[in-house]
Every structure is written in C-alpha cells, then in structure tokens.
Amino acid sequence: MSFLNNQIKKNKVFIIAEAGSTHNRSLSTAKKLIDVAASSGANAVKFQSFFSEEISIKKNINFYKQFELPEKFYKKILRHCKKKKIIFLTTPFGFKSFNMIKDMVPLYKIASPEINYYELIDEVIKKNKPIIFSTGCSDEKEIVQLVNHLKKNKFKKFALLHCGTSYPLAPENVNLSYITRLKKMFKNIPIGYSDHTIGISASIGAVSLGAKIIEKHFTISKKDKNPDSFFSLEPNELKEMIKNIREIEKSLGYPNKVLNKSIISKRRAGMRSYYAKKNHKKGSKLKDNMFIALRPYEKNSLPINKIKDFYGKKLEKKINISQVLTLKHFK
Incomplete structure (x- = not known):
C-alpha cells in the first residue's frame, strides 16, 4: 500500500486527522483545519465528500445539505494540503462524490455504514488504489464477507479499522481487544482503529495493541456548534495525542529482548x-x-x-x- 506500507515497515502509525464536516462550509475554516493537522504531525487530513441526494431520501436532504463540502473548495483544499505537506484524503459516500475525488487522493476511505455497499466498493476498487475500511456498523460475519468479496475480486490493497459507530463512544463500549482478534484473523492486512471516544486514551491504547492506522476526529473549537465538534479533539489535544503515539511507537520495539548500551x-x-x-x-x-x-x-x-x-x-x-x-x- 505504497506510503502506508512504508510507514508500517518503519514501525510507524499512519495517523489520519479527521476533519469531517467541522469545516462548516467555510473555505477558511477548512484551511485552518489543514494547518492544525499538519502542525500536529498527522500524516493525513481527511474530509467527507457527499452530495445530499446520493446519501438520503428526499425528506432528509436539507439536513445533510448543511454539512456538504462545497465542490468549488476541493482544488483549493488540495493545493493547500500540498503546500502544508500533508496528505489530502476524503470519504466518498456515492458515485457522484467518488467520481469527483477519485483522482485527487492517493487512497480511499470507506465509512462504516458503507462497507456492505458493494456496488460502490466495486467501482472504487477499479482505480486500484489502497482502501481503508471502517467497520463500526458491522458484525464479524459482515467483516469476513467484505474481506472475501475483496479477495474474490483479487483486490489486496486494503486495511481494516476497528471502530464503534456511536458519537461519542463510551469507554466500556470501545472493546480495543478486538484489534488483537482482527490481527489474528487477517494476518497480512493492516489493522487500525477509528476513534469516536472523547479524549486520547483509546487511540493510544489501540497503538499499544498493534494498531497501524489511527483515525481521530478534530476541530478548531468544541464550541463551533458543529454536531461532530463536541467529541472531537481541539488542536492542542490532537498534538498531544500524536506526540504520545510517536512515543509509544518508540517504546513498542520488537518481539525480542534487547540490551542496549544504556541498559548494559x-x-x-x-x-x-x-x-x-x-x-x-x-x-x-x-x-x-x-x-x-x-x-x-x-x-x-x-x-x-x-x-x-x-x-x-x-x-x-x-x-x-x-x-x-x-x-x-x-x-
């Protein structure tokens, strides 16, 4: 999976700062989010791409419309990401949004509610770019079905994220131990964690259990009235989480006993x-x-x-x- 595999080979976690819809349809806010993600040390900043009519029945369209990232922003956002030397990612929720972003990103993210949407997934894999799947809405049987479907289509460049689709997710429902099970079930597939809890402890714990990808929501301010913001990290918290993850990476080491010079x-x-x-x-x-x-x-x-x-x-x-x-x- 290109740069993602390179990160993993270096014993590094691929960290996605999830901006989601906290841009509030403002280009300047979107750019600030990119600035925060880059200065915090994240590998990628991720938005969400959808058109209301491809995601919902008619009576709910106005609800989703207020969270759309305007189409005219994309090229400017992409340029700003390149300027800040951070990877631009976005999650497409339908064919129209996928066709809009398919050549803008080096990999795709499929959200938890969409991992049984095989019609869309089959279109995405035609581009032969890596795909990261969140599994927050799926039971184990559905996860296995997805993996088998991808294998049937001879598609190998994908990763799975353990996740709980609740906002926020309570600590007693996180079940980080399932990361260990996923690693045993799918030995050659990168396993990560998409974190919807409040705070940073779940993400740090996930890395300790071997998660190779972390996705975490962040915002400029929890007070900005966006529905994602109250459980998202503010800039100083995002920076602290990434600092802790990088320290954990160094602490994990390798599965053999080493006596270094200081220990000797x-x-x-x-x-x-x-x-x-x-x-x-x-x-x-x-x-x-x-x-x-x-x-x-x-x-x-x-x-x-x-x-x-x-x-x-x-x-x-x-x-x-x-x-x-x-x-x-x-x-």
Whole structure:
C-alpha cells in the first residue's frame, strides 16, 4: 500500500486527522483545519465528500445539505494540503462524490455504514488504489464477507479499522481487544482503529495493541456548534495525542529482548560479582562464606548463580582480599 506500507515497515502509525464536516462550509475554516493537522504531525487530513441526494431520501436532504463540502473548495483544499505537506484524503459516500475525488487522493476511505455497499466498493476498487475500511456498523460475519468479496475480486490493497459507530463512544463500549482478534484473523492486512471516544486514551491504547492506522476526529473549537465538534479533539489535544503515539511507537520495539548500551551500563553498576572477603592461597577449596556478592558486576567474573557448582573445587591461583572471583581461578 505504497506510503502506508512504508510507514508500517518503519514501525510507524499512519495517523489520519479527521476533519469531517467541522469545516462548516467555510473555505477558511477548512484551511485552518489543514494547518492544525499538519502542525500536529498527522500524516493525513481527511474530509467527507457527499452530495445530499446520493446519501438520503428526499425528506432528509436539507439536513445533510448543511454539512456538504462545497465542490468549488476541493482544488483549493488540495493545493493547500500540498503546500502544508500533508496528505489530502476524503470519504466518498456515492458515485457522484467518488467520481469527483477519485483522482485527487492517493487512497480511499470507506465509512462504516458503507462497507456492505458493494456496488460502490466495486467501482472504487477499479482505480486500484489502497482502501481503508471502517467497520463500526458491522458484525464479524459482515467483516469476513467484505474481506472475501475483496479477495474474490483479487483486490489486496486494503486495511481494516476497528471502530464503534456511536458519537461519542463510551469507554466500556470501545472493546480495543478486538484489534488483537482482527490481527489474528487477517494476518497480512493492516489493522487500525477509528476513534469516536472523547479524549486520547483509546487511540493510544489501540497503538499499544498493534494498531497501524489511527483515525481521530478534530476541530478548531468544541464550541463551533458543529454536531461532530463536541467529541472531537481541539488542536492542542490532537498534538498531544500524536506526540504520545510517536512515543509509544518508540517504546513498542520488537518481539525480542534487547540490551542496549544504556541498559548494559546500568547492568554493570546494578548487578553483582563475588569478591574475596580475605586473602586465599592457591589450592584453597572453595566453600561457603569465602566470598561475598557485591556491586558492581565485573566482566568475566564467575556468574553469581553458579558459585555453588564450584564448591569443593581448588583455586588454581591465589586471590587477594576484595579481588573478583573469575573462571580463571579454576583453570
């Protein structure tokens, strides 16, 4: 999945700052959102693309109309993203919106309610660009059906996001452990988390469990009266979340035990070697209470967990008080 795979190979999380509809149909606000996402360190900023008539029955069109991102904004938004060196993404909700944005983005995002909308998905995969699917409205059977449908169409460039479609999602309903199950079920598919909780702890926990993509709503101000804003992060919170995620990345490491230079130096200072309590002649037999285990550890000293294996053996050379007992004393 191109840059997304490159992020994952570098043990980096791909972070999507979800602007959603918090632009409030204002180009200047949309640009401010892009500025915030870029300065916070997000990899991408994402909007939502739809025309009311492709998303709802007639009587509800006016409700959705107030959240549309005006078509005339797109080229200006794209240019501003390039200027700020952040990836522009958007979620299409129908054929008209997809045809409008299909050449503007390097990958597509399919929202949770649309992942069984195979007619649209089949059109999207024809472009052969990576697709990220949220799964907030789906049970496990439906997730498996989606994956099988994509495989049937020989489409492999996709990722799945665990998600809960509730705004906001209560902590007791987050179920981050399902990320672990998705990783086991779909071993070669990137798994991430789309976060609708209040705060940043769920996203940080998801990364700790191995999420490779994080999507989080943000806004300029929770007071801007947009229906998404009250559960979204404000700029300082978004920056703090990304800072924490980048620290977690470094902390996760790899599934093998590594003693780095700083640990090795502390190991020497904190671990012990056996030191002679008094002078001992060559030929003395090692027995209890001749040596005492003290800090620091000295390289090539007799391992302190092995000393009883040497009880009764003769010293091959003398050792003076406070000298370290080594294997060479028995050769």
